Amino acid sequence: MRRLLLLLCSCALLPLSLLAADAPNDKDVIQYREDVMKTLDEQSAALGQMASGVVPSDTMAADMQILALTASTALKAFTPKVAGGQAKPDVWSNWADFSKKMTDFAQTTAQGAKAAQQSSDAAMTSLVDIANGCKGCHDMYREEKKGQASQ
Ligand code: HEC
Numbered sequence: 001m002r003r004l005l006l007l008l009c010s011c012a013l014l015p016l017s018l019l020a021a022d023a024p025n026d027k028d029v030i031q032y033r034e035d036v037m038k039t040l041d042e043q044s045a046a047l048g049q050m051a052s053g054v055v056p057s058d059t060m061a062a063d064m065q066i067l068a069l070t071a072s073t074a075l076k077a078f079t080p081k082v083a084g085g086q087a088k089p090d091v092w093s094n095w096a097d098f099s100k101k102m103t104d105f106a107q108t109t110a111q112g113a114k115a116a117q118q119s120s121d122a123a124m125t126s127l128v129d130i131a132n133g134c135k136g137c138h139d140m141y142r143e144e145k146k147g148q149a150s151q
Pocket residue numbers: 030033034035037038040041042044084085086087088091098101102105130131133134135137138141142143150151
């Protein structure tokens with residue numbers, strides 16, 4: 001019961017415009033998948049900092065889990081067939097390949113999260129595979145530029 005109340009309270013904090021929206025428009029769909037990608041980017045940057053020793057690596061296992069969890073949501077963000085942003089139309093015309101790449105990528109990050117629980121050395125090895133997963137997909141499915149400053 002207390003949980004339900006908490007849930008209701010936190011919903012009350014949502015902007016009314018969000019609650020009123022019945023279906024996301026194309027801009028929202030693109031914004032959402034780009035936000036998921038940005039989270040992947042930030043998380044891998046944080047892990048890279050740990051791997052290179054510029055920040056302590058004691059939260060590596062947790063950070064790997066956040067990366068893996070985000071990766072597990074990424075395919076869903078591309079399910080609506082909305083071209084735009086930096087996504088090439090091939091995402092949807094080659095859906096079988098794209099979704100396999102994303103599923104494989106999610107698996108690689110899940111293995112990385114497991115490895116990080118064993119040792120940070122093992123986690124570092126999987127960071128290389130993870131970075132290859134980003135690049136392997138971007139090379140095929142992401143436009144170089146979208147005419148606005150992004151990374
Ligand atoms: C299976 C494919 C795939 C994988 C794996 C993938 N991405 Fe992406 N990424 C995309 C596509 C497609 C876009 C373009 C999305 C858009 O603009 O609508 C994108 C966009 C981005 C963007 C730009 C977001 C913006 O604000 O426009 C960043 C940053 C990014 N990816 C980082 C990463 C990182 C880091 C990884 C790995 C840790 C990764 N991506 C893994 C397909 C992928």
